[in-house]
Amino acid sequence: MFRFLLLVVAIGAIVFAVVSSDVFAPRKPPLPPRARADLIVIEKETHHLVLYAHGRKLRTYVIALGSGGMEAKMRAGDDRTPEGHYEIDRHEADSLFYRAIRISYPSAMDRKVAHARGVSPGGAVTIHGLRNHTGWIGGWQRLIDWTDGSIALTDGEMDEIWRVVPNRTPVEIRR
Numbered sequence: 001m002f003r004f005l006l007l008v009v010a011i012g013a014i015v016f017a018v019v020s021s022d023v024f025a026p027r028k029p030p031l032p033p034r035a036r037a038d039l040i041v042i043e044k045e046t047h048h049l050v051l052y053a054h055g056r057k058l059r060t061y062v063i064a065l066g067s068g069g070m071e072a073k074m075r076a077g078d079d080r081t082p083e084g085h086y087e088i089d090r091h092e093a094d095s096l097f098y099r100a101i102r103i104s105y106p107s108a109m110d111r112k113v114a115h116a117r118g119v120s121p122g123g124a125v126t127i128h129g130l131r132n133h134t135g136w137i138g139g140w141q142r143l144i145d146w147t148d149g150s151i152a153l154t155d156g157e158m159d160e161i162w163r164v165v166p167n168r169t170p171v172e173i174r175r
Contacts, residue, residue, distance in 0.1 A: 031058060040169060048063065049063045065151060067145050072084075073125075101162065106121035141154065
C-alpha cells in the first residue's frame with residue numbers, strides 16, 4: 001500500500017510540473033512577415049531564448065539545452081551549452097535536426113581557454129528543432145535537457161526563428 005501511495009504522489013508531482021510549466025504553452029500568433037531579429041539572448045537558467053528587434057522583445061521561447069549541466073562548455077564532448085558572445089554563422093537545411101542554425105562557437109577566447117587546458121573546445125553548436133522525423137514529440141522535448149550542447153525548440157518554433165533570424169545576428173548565451 002505504501003508503494004502505491006508513493007507512486008500516486010510521484011505521478012501527481014509529474015503532472016503538476018508539466019501542467020504548470022511552459023511545456024504546453026498556448027500557440028502564439030506568428031510574427032509579422034517582415035519581422036527581423038537583430039539579437040538573440042539565451043538565458044540558460046530560465047531556459048529561454050529571446051528574440052529582440054531594435055531593443056524590444058519580439059518573442060520568448062522555452063528551450064532545452066545540453067545534457068551536461070548548467071556550467072559553461074569547457075571541452076568537446078562535455079554536452080554543455082557554451083556561454084559568451086557569438087553570432088549566427090549559417091542556416092543548415094541539411095542537418096540531422098530540423099532547421100539547424102549554426103552559432104559561431106568556439107570563439108577565439110573559447111579556443112584559447114581550451115588550448116590552455118590541453119583540450120579541444122568542440123564545435124557544431126546550433127539552435128535547432130527536433131531530430132528529423134521526431135517532430136511529433138513537440139513540447140515534450142522541453143521536459144529535460146537532452147542536446148549535446150545545442151539549443152533545442154519545437155519544429156514549429158524553428159520555422160519562425162529560421163524566417164526572422166538572418167546570418168550574422170549576434171547571440172548572447174548567459175547563465
